[in-house]
Amino acid sequence: MQQERTVSPADPSPMVVVEHLVKRFGSFNALSDVNLEVAKGEKIVLCGPSGSGKSTLIRCINHIEKHDSGRIVVDGIELTDRICDINNVRSEVGMVFQSFNLFPHLSVLENCMLAPMKVRGLAESEAHQRSMALLRKVRIHDQANKYPAQLSGGQQQRVAIARALCMQPKIMLFDEPTSALDPEMVKEVLETIVELAQDGMTMVCVTHEMGFAREVADRVVFMDRGSIVEEGDPSRFFRAPNTERAKAFLNQIIH
Amino acid sequence: MFTVLLEKTVDGQRYIDWLVSGLGWTLALAFFGWWIAFAIGVVVGIGRTVQNPFLRALARLYVEIFRNIPVLVQMFLWYFVLPELLPTTMGDWIKQIPPPWGTFLPALWCLGLYTAARIAEQVRAGIEALPRGQDEAAAALGLSGYLAYRHIILPQALRLIVPSLTSEVMGIYKNTSVALTIGVMELTAQARQISDATFQTFAAFGAATLIYLALALIAYQTMMLIDKAVRIPGTAPGREAGGSDFDAVKLESPVPNGMEVVK
Ligand SMILES: Nc1ncnc2c1ncn2[C@@H]1O[C@H](COP(=O)(O)OP(=O)(O)O)[C@@H](O)[C@H]1O
Ligand SMILES: [Mg+2]
Numbered sequence: 001m002q003q004e005r006t007v008s009p010a011d012p013s014p015m016v017v018v019e020h021l022v023k024r025f026g027s028f029n030a031l032s033d034v035n036l037e038v039a040k041g042e043k044i045v046l047c048g049p050s051g052s053g054k055s056t057l058i059r060c061i062n063h064i065e066k067h068d069s070g071r072i073v074v075d076g077i078e079l080t081d082r083i084c085d086i087n088n089v090r091s092e093v094g095m096v097f098q099s100f101n102l103f104p105h106l107s108v109l110e111n112c113m114l115a116p117m118k119v120r121g122l123a124e125s126e127a128h129q130r131s132m133a134l135l136r137k138v139r140i141h142d143q144a145n146k147y148p149a150q151l152s153g154g155q156q157q158r159v160a161i162a163r164a165l166c167m168q169p170k171i172m173l174f175d176e177p178t179s180a181l182d183p184e185m186v187k188e189v190l191e192t193i194v195e196l197a198q199d200g201m202t203m204v205c206v207t208h209e210m211g212f213a214r215e216v217a218d219r220v221v222f223m224d225r226g227s228i229v230e231e232g233d234p235s236r237f238f239r240a241p242n243t244e245r246a247k248a249f250l251n252q253i254i255h
Numbered sequence: 256m257f258t259v260l261l262e263k264t265v266d267g268q269r270y271i272d273w274l275v276s277g278l279g280w281t282l283a284l285a286f287f288g289w290w291i292a293f294a295i296g297v298v299v300g301i302g303r304t305v306q307n308p309f310l311r312a313l314a315r316l317y318v319e320i321f322r323n324i325p326v327l328v329q330m331f332l333w334y335f336v337l338p339e340l341l342p343t344t345m346g347d348w349i350k351q352i353p354p355p356w357g358t359f360l361p362a363l364w365c366l367g368l369y370t371a372a373r374i375a376e377q378v379r380a381g382i383e384a385l386p387r388g389q390d391e392a393a394a395a396l397g398l399s400g401y402l403a404y405r406h407i408i409l410p411q412a413l414r415l416i417v418p419s420l421t422s423e424v425m426g427i428y429k430n431t432s433v434a435l436t437i438g439v440m441e442l443t444a445q446a447r448q449i450s451d452a453t454f455q456t457f458a459a460f461g462a463a464t465l466i467y468l469a470l471a472l473i474a475y476q477t478m479m480l481i482d483k484a485v486r487i488p489g490t491a492p493g494r495e496a497g498g499s500d501f502d503a504v505k506l507e508s509p510v511p512n513g514m515e516v517v518k
Contacts, residue, residue, distance in 0.1 A: 023330065064391050093395070097392065
């Protein structure tokens with residue numbers, strides 16, 4: 001695993017640049033002066049205590065949450081309020097939520113086909129083909145005609161991953177993809193994400209699964225109270241964090 | 256006791272033909288009024304939930320006006336007051352619309368707009384009852400605005416409110432009887448005419464009541480079939496939208512609630 005950690009140097013322009021990002025909810029600073037760069041092909045694990053702003057940060061990256069100041073540039077496009085830019089960016093950024101958020105009234109296959117057809121303008125046959133290929137990749141193609149409510153949590157989350165991949169995003173954002181799952185389903189979802197990482201997908205994943213972080217992350221970013229407190233190589237970070245806050249946090253999730 | 260209905264009237268028909276004709280107008284008012292109400296109600300209901308504050312205020316204004324003025328008053332406003340408010344030529348033109356249509360159209364319009372305001376509130380409640388994650392998942396896929404409403408939000412919100420729409424269907428068909436006040440010869444008006452002509456009050460209104468009851472049951476059963484047909488596989492039956500301030504009919508308990516229409 002270790003030797004795969006190196007970031008491909010072929011394209012030096014970063015996939016995501018976050019500079020001096022500030023996000024407020026009322027008078028509360030959910031993010032204060034966050035700086036982060038994600039290189040193409042890089043895999044980042046984002047961790048930190050509950051309420052530290054992890055979700056807010058990745059939601060700002062695809063503009064589900066509007067930031068108050070600072071810059072966010074995704075694949076060369078700066079996020080502003082311009083509608084066409086936002087939808088352009090969003091269709092390049094795949095997002096997987098803690099609570100899956102599948103569309104319950106659509107079958108698994110329709111969940112996958114909708115956005116490629118309506119946003120990308122793909123023909124139905126092409127969308128169908130692509131969706132089936134990706135459902136096969138997450139090993140759920142035999143459930144393609146079922147509805148979300150008929151699947152287990154782990155299966156739903158894998159469908160959600162396939163649905164995001166159907167837009168052929170350049171980066172995937174995961175917000176605690178396994179924390180709503182029963183323990184026995186965590187593994188199947190993590191394996192799917194690991195495979196995706198091995199294919200070279202750029203990703204930012206909020207998770208507290210340390211084994212997973214060690215296996216795939218190029219970098220661990222630790223947040224606390226709306227700021228990035230520490231970042232570094234996962235094996236070093238988990239063994240010997242530099243800051244007291246990270247130490248305290250790691251002690252909590254281990255015990 | 257209903258034998259009087261088979262007797263000949265002065266115009267050579269039987270009294271039952273009057274009832275059937277009244278039934279026809281009642282159905283026409285309820286059916287076409289419903290589609291007007293549904294179309295406008297969905298649009299206004301969406302308007303209540305959009306980002307744009309101007310559109311939201313406009314939709315709110317519509318709902319408050321049409322929901323809070325009694326139907327009877329609205330009926331008079333459309334029929335008696337509107338032609339006077341319009342420029343003379345237009346008002347005169349409206350007043351000269353030939354008999355059945357001159358009263359039917361204002362009645363239809365009135366029932367449609369009134370019921371639309373009520374449906375709009377149901378639609379809004381349905382949209383607001385959806386988990387926020389649905390919006391966000393749609394947005395994250397690049398589906399926003401029209402596409403999100405069309406493919407994600409409305410299909411779910413409408414399914415959610417089928418039970419409360421059932422009571423709106425019942426409502427509009429009961430309210431059709433208000434149209435008699437401006438002279439539409441619908442079911443209740445015909446019953447009164449029969450009663451006046453024959454002095455058989457009980458037979459006339461008894462027959463009308465039975466017809467109203469039968470219609471209620473049919474409407475109710477139809478909505479139940481629709482609810483079943485659009486139910487999402489794997490989900491529990493008969494959920495209701497939260498925040499509804501109306502006496503929503505519960506689909507799980509067939510007759511007793513369905514019968515509330517007679518009150
Ligand atoms: N929509 C919102 N309105 C108000 N406060 C919010 C909202 N979303 C998040 N917050 C607050 O922002 C902080 C960061 O939240 P979040 O990014 O969800 O944390 P994390 O994902 O790290 O647990 C929390 O204190 C939370 O209460
Ligand atoms: Mg979170």
